[in-house]
Amino acid sequence: xxxxxxxxxxxxxxxxxxxxxxxxxxxxxxxxxxxxxxxxxxxxxxxxxxxxxxxxxxxxxxxxxxxxxxxxxxxxxxxxxxxxxxxxxxxxxxxxxxxxxxxxxxxxxxxxxxxx
Amino acid sequence: xxxxxxxxxxxxxxxxxxxxxxxxxxxxxxxxxxxxxxxxxxxxxxxxxxxxxxxxxxxxxxxxxxxxxxxxxxxxxxxxxxxxxxxxxxxxxxxxxxxxxxxxxxxxx
Numbered sequence: 001x002x003x004x005x006x007x008x009x010x011x012x013x014x015x016x017x018x019x020x021x022x023x024x025x026x027x028x029x030x031x032x033x034x035x036x037x038x039x040x041x042x043x044x045x046x047x048x049x050x051x052x053x054x055x056x057x058x059x060x061x062x063x064x065x066x067x068x069x070x071x072x073x074x075x076x077x078x079x080x081x082x083x084x085x086x087x088x089x090x091x092x093x094x095x096x097x098x099x100x101x102x103x104x105x106x107x108x109x110x111x112x113x114x115x116x
Numbered sequence: 117x118x119x120x121x122x123x124x125x126x127x128x129x130x131x132x133x134x135x136x137x138x139x140x141x142x143x144x145x146x147x148x149x150x151x152x153x154x155x156x157x158x159x160x161x162x163x164x165x166x167x168x169x170x171x172x173x174x175x176x177x178x179x180x181x182x183x184x185x186x187x188x189x190x191x192x193x194x195x196x197x198x199x200x201x202x203x204x205x206x207x208x209x210x211x212x213x214x215x216x217x218x219x220x221x222x223x224x225x
Binding site: 004040041042043044045056090097098099100102103104105106107108109110 | 147149151156157158159160161164166201203205211212213214215217218
């Protein structure tokens, strides 16, 4: 009965490849997020979707494309992977739009991406 | 932009108290969150403050002073399982959550 799940947990791939990371939440939340945590441990927002609509799109290379088939799923597709993409990617979800001060985000277990 | 500062590391003894400080400068303010992150795991929500003062939750308490741009997380009666990274995160005027780099707390027997 995992609340926010991600697959795969580990992903090792070569530069130039295309890969996808999947995220699912069973909390009934309306908003989902993708974060990147780099080697210095900073968690940075990349994207946010509310009911399948993109609401946050930070300055991220357009090689990264999120897709939300329904409000319980938010996948991240990465084209032409580069060395600098190596990081841990976390999915999160929250009840509302994130425009409420009390809207708490719940995180998935993370996907550790290593680009060789 | 957002600027959130917290110490990199802290060490304490089992049973002791540790206070993790966080200072922030943000464009607008809609609350401050503390998360706990064990190595290789997801951040988990600990506390939320939007008004000045102290919020207590069992062994953990969090304090906020909006005028000073300052918060702290207080961990009491430390246990070995409290060894983790503690992330301070601020929700700015745009309601985006910005995280500090985290404070790694090591609890020693």
